[in-house]
Amino acid sequence: MDLKTYRTHVLVCAGTACVSNESLVIKEAFEQELRKHGLEKEVQIIGTGCNGFCERGPVAVVQPDDVFYQRLSKEDIPFLVEEHFLKGRPVEKLMYFPEADERPIPKMMDIDFFRHQRLVVLRNRGRMDPEKIDEYIGFDGYTALAKALTSMTPEQIIEEIKTAGLRGRGGAGFPTATKWELCRKSTGNIKYLICNADEGDPGAYMDRSILEADPHAILEGMTIGAKAVGAHHGFIYVRDEYPLAVNRIKKAIEQALAYGLLGKNILDTGFDFEVDVVRGGGAFVCGEETALMASIEGKVGRPKSRPPFPVEKGLWGKPTNINNVETWANVPIIIRRGGVWYSTLGTKESKGTKVFSLVGKINNSGLVEVPMGITLREIIYDIGGGIPGGKKFKAVQSGGPSGGCIPENLLDLPVDYEELTRVGAIMGSGGLIVMDEDNCMVDVALYFVAFLSEESCGKCTPCRVGLQRMHEMLTAITEGRGEEGDIERLENLSATIQDGSLCGLGQTAPNPVLTTLKYFKEEYIAHIRDKRCPAGVCKALIQFSIDEEKCTGCGVCIRACPVDAISGEKKQLHRIDENLCTKCGSCHEVCKFEAIVIE
Amino acid sequence: MESVQQVVDKYGGLEAGLISMLQDIQRDKGYLPEDDLSMIASRVRVPLSRLYSLATFYKAFSLVPRGRHCVNVCLGTACHVRGGARLLDKLERDLDIKPGETTGDRRFTLEAVRCVGCCGLAPVVVIDDNFHGKLNQKSLEKVLKSYE
Numbered sequence: 001m002d003l004k005t006y007r008t009h010v011l012v013c014a015g016t017a018c019v020s021n022e023s024l025v026i027k028e029a030f031e032q033e034l035r036k037h038g039l040e041k042e043v044q045i046i047g048t049g050c051n052g053f054c055e056r057g058p059v060a061v062v063q064p065d066d067v068f069y070q071r072l073s074k075e076d077i078p079f080l081v082e083e084h085f086l087k088g089r090p091v092e093k094l095m096y097f098p099e100a101d102e103r104p105i106p107k108m109m110d111i112d113f114f115r116h117q118r119l120v121v122l123r124n125r126g127r128m129d130p131e132k133i134d135e136y137i138g139f140d141g142y143t144a145l146a147k148a149l150t151s152m153t154p155e156q157i158i159e160e161i162k163t164a165g166l167r168g169r170g171g172a173g174f175p176t177a178t179k180w181e182l183c184r185k186s187t188g189n190i191k192y193l194i195c196n197a198d199e200g201d202p203g204a205y206m207d208r209s210i211l212e213a214d215p216h217a218i219l220e221g222m223t224i225g226a227k228a229v230g231a232h233h234g235f236i237y238v239r240d241e242y243p244l245a246v247n248r249i250k251k252a253i254e255q256a257l258a259y260g261l262l263g264k265n266i267l268d269t270g271f272d273f274e275v276d277v278v279r280g281g282g283a284f285v286c287g288e289e290t291a292l293m294a295s296i297e298g299k300v301g302r303p304k305s306r307p308p309f310p311v312e313k314g315l316w317g318k319p320t321n322i323n324n325v326e327t328w329a330n331v332p333i334i335i336r337r338g339g340v341w342y343s344t345l346g347t348k349e350s351k352g353t354k355v356f357s358l359v360g361k362i363n364n365s366g367l368v369e370v371p372m373g374i375t376l377r378e379i380i381y382d383i384g385g386g387i388p389g390g391k392k393f394k395a396v397q398s399g400g401p402s403g404g405c406i407p408e409n410l411l412d413l414p415v416d417y418e419e420l421t422r423v424g425a426i427m428g429s430g431g432l433i434v435m436d437e438d439n440c441m442v443d444v445a446l447y448f449v450a451f452l453s454e455e456s457c458g459k460c461t462p463c464r465v466g467l468q469r470m471h472e473m474l475t476a477i478t479e480g481r482g483e484e485g486d487i488e489r490l491e492n493l494s495a496t497i498q499d500g501s502l503c504g505l506g507q508t509a510p511n512p513v514l515t516t517l518k519y520f521k522e523e524y525i526a527h528i529r530d531k532r533c534p535a536g537v538c539k540a541l542i543q544f545s546i547d548e549e550k551c552t553g554c555g556v557c558i559r560a561c562p563v564d565a566i567s568g569e570k571k572q573l574h575r576i577d578e579n580l581c582t583k584c585g586s587c588h589e590v591c592k593f594e595a596i597v598i599e
Numbered sequence: 600m601e602s603v604q605q606v607v608d609k610y611g612g613l614e615a616g617l618i619s620m621l622q623d624i625q626r627d628k629g630y631l632p633e634d635d636l637s638m639i640a641s642r643v644r645v646p647l648s649r650l651y652s653l654a655t656f657y658k659a660f661s662l663v664p665r666g667r668h669c670v671n672v673c674l675g676t677a678c679h680v681r682g683g684a685r686l687l688d689k690l691e692r693d694l695d696i697k698p699g700e701t702t703g704d705r706r707f708t709l710e711a712v713r714c715v716g717c718c719g720l721a722p723v724v725v726i727d728d729n730f731h732g733k734l735n736q737k738s739l740e741k742v743l744k745s746y747e
Binding site for chain 2: 002017019054055057199200201203204205208209240241242245278279281282283284295296297298299300301309357359360361365366367395400415433435439444447448451456458467552560562585588589590
């Protein structure tokens with residue numbers, strides 16, 4: 001194990017968000033500076049999977065000291081290396097400062113964002129190099145596979161998963177053991193296994209991070225599942241928009257093959273299992289299992305009616321067991337530590353943990369893993385640090401386009417499949433998008449309906465045409481052309497789309513509209529009756545003007561305006577010509593004095 | 600660059616490999632030329648209409664040539680609530696094209712894409728394979744200048 005031969009390790013995040021902030025350049029700078037001081041044999045630099053605290057990227061953690069450095073740039077590195085590693089003085093100015101606090105929090109595990117999390121699926125994030133199988137093995141990797149292949153029968157594996165109470169993490173929450181059992185009992189010599197990594201929900205990126213941070217855990221989970229259901233061939237269907245994830249999983253497959261942990265005669269037990277990676281073509285509906293299988297077969301991804309379910313007739317008509325990335329990543333630790341241990345985490349009906357991507361109007365955006373049963377308030381305020389800029393919380397959107405918007409008075413709701421469904425949202429794959437007072441809920445509903453009408457495969461008329469009509473009605477409302485009765489018409493149309501669609505996309509498509517209607521009806525009424533957008537978002541209903549008290553006449557907005565709609569002499573009050581203004585918001589973005597008023 | 604024949608062979612000439620073949624050609628050439636589609640159809644023994652349906656169903660494919668740089672504005676939910684649409688408006692205005700179109704000088708192709716999975720950095724614009732996060736209209740302008 002590499003980790004044991006150095007006195008100190010610097011774990012530089014190499015997840016997509018940090019890489020786009022030049023974390024690889026920073027990693028190189030670290031290596032260069034360490035060589036300069038002759039420390040390269042004492043301090044090791046490791047590029048890890050997503051650390052989770054994307055808001056503060058690029059981040060690096062020094063172990064065993066547990067010192068968390070954030071928002072690094074390559075210019076910081078010479079000073080940091082000299083101070084921390086040569087002189088033994090951790091650098092305060094690069095540490096995490098909580099908002100309005102003058103003292104930093106040096107240790108990662110003392111930071112609120114990390115302190116309240118419970119890592120099960122993401123246990124290896126940020127502590128090992130995902131491209132090295134030896135490091136995964138060093139953290140007990142593949143011991144669950146050895147246990148499952150050498151000392152457990154398929155029935156015992158399924159029983160362990162049942163005891164754990166694991167439910168599908170792709171959104172619907174179907175009990176995993178039940179699915180495996182059905183697939184095991186299906187007749188046929190050839191069976192297939194699929195890992196659904198077509199993470200399509202906008203605002204959700206946990207599957208991507210798991211693939212990038214711990215690809216071997218997915219392979220190990222799939223191989224255990226293969227033995228349980230009796231499959232010898234598996235597919236990982238992953239979005240082509242995730243190039244790093246595709247590369248990491250391909251590399252992991254090569255390494256596992258070379259180590260005899262995948263392929264023919266795994267661990268000399270006589271069990272064969274091979275895995276292929278299939279890249280998606282960029283269609284949201286392919287996250288639906290029957291559409292996904294059509295896509296693997298090289299066809300257009302249109303869902304089929306169920307039954308027959310994939311466990312009976314799936315890929316190429318053979319029994320197929322399909323689970324989502326996060327579900328697979330849970331399997332090894334359940335087998336290793338036992339279903340009883342796992343079932344102690346979570347609520348009565350929802351066991352274990354859930355990974356969420358906490359994004360939108362939130363101070364600490366990033367990837368968090370929490371035990372089921374934690375409240376939304378704890379996630380948003382204790383971990384997420386609340387809303388930036390002193391703004392007021394309005395809603396949190398859970399479950400992607402199939403989910404709903406949850407208002408403030410329901411924030412004490414525990415995160416649990418049944419509880420979230422009860423309020424009209426769903427657990428979904430795990431995107432939590434926080435919205436503040438500046439977000440218009442009618443606009444949000446329109447956003448999701450626009451998304452879904454574009455992504456509808458077109459097979460079922462209520463979904464294809466119904467969503468278009470809904471899109472037109474919502475557009476009219478946001479443009480001030482709404483009429484009395486629109487709300488009732490939206491509700492009626494929603495019921496038709498739900499009842500008349502074959503797959504989950506159509507059946508859940510009206511959820512964003514229905515939940516915003518349920519919890520934010522007054523905003524719809526303001527748009528329809530008063531022709532007013534209270535949040536100041538819908539362009540046709542707002543006007544830009546300049547606050548005479550606050551304007552200093554600095555001229556920044558004049559230069560920013562793309563249509564020359566703002567005029568005024570230096571140090572004199574500026575004015576916006578309403579006839580020219582296109583409401584693009586450029587002036588609002590650049591004004592440092594909050595003098596641009598949107599009404 | 601691989602020839603069409605090589606691409607077909609790489610996936611065993613099988614129907615199940617059709618999407619992968621199209622992806623490889625799209626990546627190499629930036630679009631799917633009609634001749635290439637005809638050749639795949641005859642080699643894999645499927646009607647050309649089948650390839651047309653794949654090429655128009657999946658977002659990853661284009662039937663017309665692209666610009667030198669593909670500007671993908673993320674309109675995922677996190678980017679939407681943090682002003683992604685304003686960035687798209689600005690690009691439409693400055694480049695004078697709509698999503699899916701290419702500028703006259705073939706410098707940029709503009710696309711509006713769904714979530715690219717970088718929500719922590721919202722709003723995000725992906726140009727070619729580079730992610731640019733936490734943008735506003737002004738900083739986007741600077742970013743664009745670095746692509747010739």
